[in-house]
Amino acid sequence: MREPDDAASGQVQSPDDQAAAPDRDEAGRERADYGAYSLVLVASRLPVDRTESSAGEASWRPSPGGLVTALEPVMRSSGGVWIGWSGDAGPAPGPFKAGGLHLVGIGLSPEEIRDYYEGFCNATLWPLYHDVIAPPRFHRRWWDSYVAVNRYFAEEADRQAGPGATVWVHDYQLQLVPQMLRERRGDVRIGYFTHIPFPGYEIFAQLPWRRRIVEGLLGADLLGFQRRSDAANFLRACRRAAGLMTRGATVRVLASGPGEGGYSLRVPASRAERGDRAGLPAGMREIRAAAFPISVDSAELGEIVQRAEVRARAKEIRQVLGQPDLVLLGVDRLDYTKGILHRLRAYGELLSEGRLGSRVVLVQVASPTRERVEAYRALRDEVELTVSRINGLYGELGYPPIHYLHQSYPREEMAALYLAADVMLVTPLRDGMNLVAKEYVACRDDEAGALVLSEFAGAADELGGAFLVNPHDIEGLKDAIVRAATITPQEARRRMRAMRRRVRDHDVAHWAASFRDMLARDTSARDPLAGDPLAGDPLAGDPLAGDPLAGDPLAGDPLAGDPLADEVLAGDSPARGSLAGDPQNPWPGGGSGLSRGHLGSRSPSSQNGGERHGLHGQAPQQVPDGPRQGQAGRGPGDRRSLPRGRGPGRADRRRDPPGR
Ligand code: G6P
Numbered sequence: 001m002r003e004p005d006d007a008a009s010g011q012v013q014s015p016d017d018q019a020a021a022p023d024r025d026e027a028g029r030e031r032a033d034y035g036a037y038s039l040v041l042v043a044s045r046l047p048v049d050r051t052e053s054s055a056g057e058a059s060w061r062p063s064p065g066g067l068v069t070a071l072e073p074v075m076r077s078s079g080g081v082w083i084g085w086s087g088d089a090g091p092a093p094g095p096f097k098a099g100g101l102h103l104v105g106i107g108l109s110p111e112e113i114r115d116y117y118e119g120f121c122n123a124t125l126w127p128l129y130h131d132v133i134a135p136p137r138f139h140r141r142w143w144d145s146y147v148a149v150n151r152y153f154a155e156e157a158d159r160q161a162g163p164g165a166t167v168w169v170h171d172y173q174l175q176l177v178p179q180m181l182r183e184r185r186g187d188v189r190i191g192y193f194t195h196i197p198f199p200g201y202e203i204f205a206q207l208p209w210r211r212r213i214v215e216g217l218l219g220a221d222l223l224g225f226q227r228r229s230d231a232a233n234f235l236r237a238c239r240r241a242a243g244l245m246t247r248g249a250t251v252r253v254l255a256s257g258p259g260e261g262g263y264s265l266r267v268p269a270s271r272a273e274r275g276d277r278a279g280l281p282a283g284m285r286e287i288r289a290a291a292f293p294i295s296v297d298s299a300e301l302g303e304i305v306q307r308a309e310v311r312a313r314a315k316e317i318r319q320v321l322g323q324p325d326l327v328l329l330g331v332d333r334l335d336y337t338k339g340i341l342h343r344l345r346a347y348g349e350l351l352s353e354g355r356l357g358s359r360v361v362l363v364q365v366a367s368p369t370r371e372r373v374e375a376y377r378a379l380r381d382e383v384e385l386t387v388s389r390i391n392g393l394y395g396e397l398g399y400p401p402i403h404y405l406h407q408s409y410p411r412e413e414m415a416a417l418y419l420a421a422d423v424m425l426v427t428p429l430r431d432g433m434n435l436v437a438k439e440y441v442a443c444r445d446d447e448a449g450a451l452v453l454s455e456f457a458g459a460a461d462e463l464g465g466a467f468l469v470n471p472h473d474i475e476g477l478k479d480a481i482v483r484a485a486t487i488t489p490q491e492a493r494r495r496m497r498a499m500r501r502r503v504r505d506h507d508v509a510h511w512a513a514s515f516r517d518m519l520a521r522d523t524s525a526r527d528p529l530a531g532d533p534l535a536g537d538p539l540a541g542d543p544l545a546g547d548p549l550a551g552d553p554l555a556g557d558p559l560a561g562d563p564l565a566d567e568v569l570a571g572d573s574p575a576r577g578s579l580a581g582d583p584q585n586p587w588p589g590g591g592s593g594l595s596r597g598h599l600g601s602r603s604p605s606s607q608n609g610g611e612r613h614g615l616h617g618q619a620p621q622q623v624p625d626g627p628r629q630g631q632a633g634r635g636p637g638d639r640r641s642l643p644r645g646r647g648p649g650r651a652d653r654r655r656d657p658p659g660r
Contacts (some may be wrong), residue, residue: 003244025187035160036626037102039080042157044121044173046105048071048098049087057588060098063087064333064369064408066294066435067171067195073297074512083156089113104160106152116146118373121173123206127375129172129196130337130430132203132374143209148178150216154180161188169220171195176212179219186255191519192217193224195294196432197458198233201240212243218242218253222519224292226432226458230291254287292515293462294433298507301442304415313412314419321420323401325359326485329421331414332428334366334406336379339454340429341473343404344386349396351401355482361401362425363417369409380406385500400599418443423484424451426459427471433458437466441503447493450479450484462502465495 024030047068050061062068075082081102086093108117119142128136154177157167169177169192176359187452204210214237217223227230237644238244238251245251280286304310321327328347332338344364350356366383370376376482384404391400409417424440434457441451441463453459453466460468487495596658 025185027184031163034163035158035165037081037160038162038165038207039078040161040165040167041071041075041080041170042153042167042174042177043067043071043082043170044064046082046084046086046103047075048099048103049593050090050093050105051088051500055490064367066433069194069435070294070296070507070508070511071170071510072099072101073300081160082345083153083160085128087119089280104156106156108149112145112149115139115142117173118370120146121373122370122373126196126337128207129199131199132206132348133429134336136206138206139206140208150174150176151180153177154184156487158183158184161185163187164189166191166516168515168519170336176216177219179216182219189519190220191222191515192220193292193294194230194432195226197227197430198225198230198237199481200233200258201236202552204233204237205241210237214238214242214244214350218244218251218287221287222515222516223287225289226291227461228291228294230432231291234289234436245386248287249290250278250286252284252286255283257393276524283644288518290518291443292511293458293506294435294511295506295508296435296438296442296505297509298438298442298504301411301415301439302445302504304412305419305443307412307584310412310416310421313416317416317420319364321361321403325357326361326423326425327421328360328425328481328485329361329417330362330364330425330427331365332366333369334376334380334383335369336375337428337430340364340366340383340427341386342471343425343427343476344383344390346474346481347402348390348394348480349474350481351390353476355486360485362401363403363405363421365405365407365409365414365417368406370423389391396535414439415443418449419446422449423481424449425481426451427469428457429452429454429471429475430458431457435459437463438503441496441499442497444500447496447500448489449496450487450492451499452480452484462485462506463499465499 023032033171045063045068047066049063050058050060052058073083081095081104083104084106085108086105088108091470094106095102095104097103119137119139123137124139124142125136127134132546134574153169153174157169158181159175161167164187166189167181169181169190171194171476175192175194178192180186182189198204207213214234217234217239223231223234225234234355235249235251238246244253298555318324318327331342331344334340347362351360364387371380384406387402387404391402394401406619418440421440424437426434426437426440428434431454434453437453437457437459440449451463452464453468454471456471460466465490467484469480470476471477
């Protein structure tokens, strides 16, 4: 049994508890061989990536993506252990601590990175689950690697989990882990959360291994999704791909004991075997699928934007950009799901039509991601070509209308950018949630600014104060940008205030507490059809929800008319903070307020690109040399040298944007 690195509370059973429990489990395995943690988080990546300099020196830097952004504050205050890949090829690093987190690495070979990570995860599942925006590729060798790597994670979770532990598995890379772990351990409570969409069955059905995926997920006790429609899609997949019966938001399977495993789920043969509403027959497991919209650490972001240096940096950014009248901002991983090209197209046409005036700039941060996957390379080429075309057509000396930054920045710099932006453009073609939208709102404590948000992002369900758009509708997108850029300060305040309330009250701690609360429940005694006290509308109580000004045909319930809808929403648990201070519960009950700034500095990574630059660096498009004096007056005579001051966080500007 591995001892935890420090005495994180509640991780080890008391001697009395241990005396009461039999020495061996049903499989004859000694319980003393179990791990020591009462909370085990299993995610594809560790919160830090390992990189090696050309001199062979290893260092750690924060990992990219919204998943890590959301989970880091949750885990920081929990004392649990985080299992994940270190982002590099090679053997697993031994257990270590970074930024106050207990970390256990999974090692992947170069072949596994190619077949599991770049292949099955990011060239099969990612495009498939994002409504086939790019064509998914199906290769049996990739699938075999996915199975093998999922097994590594399940085995490590088994090693780390203490008796009766809670194991929380995350995202599409690890869908087989719940059942693989269940086959080893009957005593643990397993939760699974998918951060990306779960597709409709007609799309999911393309996957040759669809049944295996459904069965893998059903090893969990609770399956969390971003939107109700995702949970409903999963329940449909249970019915259609695995022949299971669902009742409301639940599905029942026959529990297979350790060792019986394989992959085949034992489906109840009859209604009688499945049990009735009143109870769960012996040997039967009940699994629940529900929506828990993920969020950001609003308190921490609120604290960052209060800092004098961040506010000063926001002003400096506008100055560096030439004091434009209008600053538009896009912040994304450079991913084809994010709708960057649609956004650029709309912006280019608006420039050509002169609808935004002459003193407008777009800052587009596009952080490097999955650069060895072909679709990402092609996208980068196309984005960079488009940016160059627009700058070539509409720019002038010292004035590129687009500042394109293929880099990652520390969160302080991102917060300053959010403060500096008049209009935030979040236009994904498909997105599980999109935390950038919520970060922008959380940072705008001045209640100014406007958000243009795709209705295909999960965040659209909650942020009724945004200008909701269909990014495929270029004319509609252009109109929404113009409208967002020209609202009165009063309207901006009214919209922003409502969105800020939502993001403040439903922050990442609330999300984690809601999930934990439902996972901790023993569903076996419940009537799955009885009204779920957690079910409700995430927009209830939001004065802007359904606001006709939002003009959003989808703002209502995307599952309107779907009898499952109310059964699969759980994100509005009243449980927020209810377990704060409960020593039996390993989860944080409230906002951690902890800084993300202690994870070390970044360096270029083999996975995420090479050289990175700051706002003043040699990015593909240069920042202008000085403040613009308006279109007519611009010329060599207007040029000033760039400010030399160092803005907050620029020493570590290779850090990823906070949440994607
Ligand atoms: C999204 C996914 C995460 C993923 C992240 C970064 O946020 O939901 O699971 O980790 O992107 O992608 P990467 O491939 O670099 O891990």
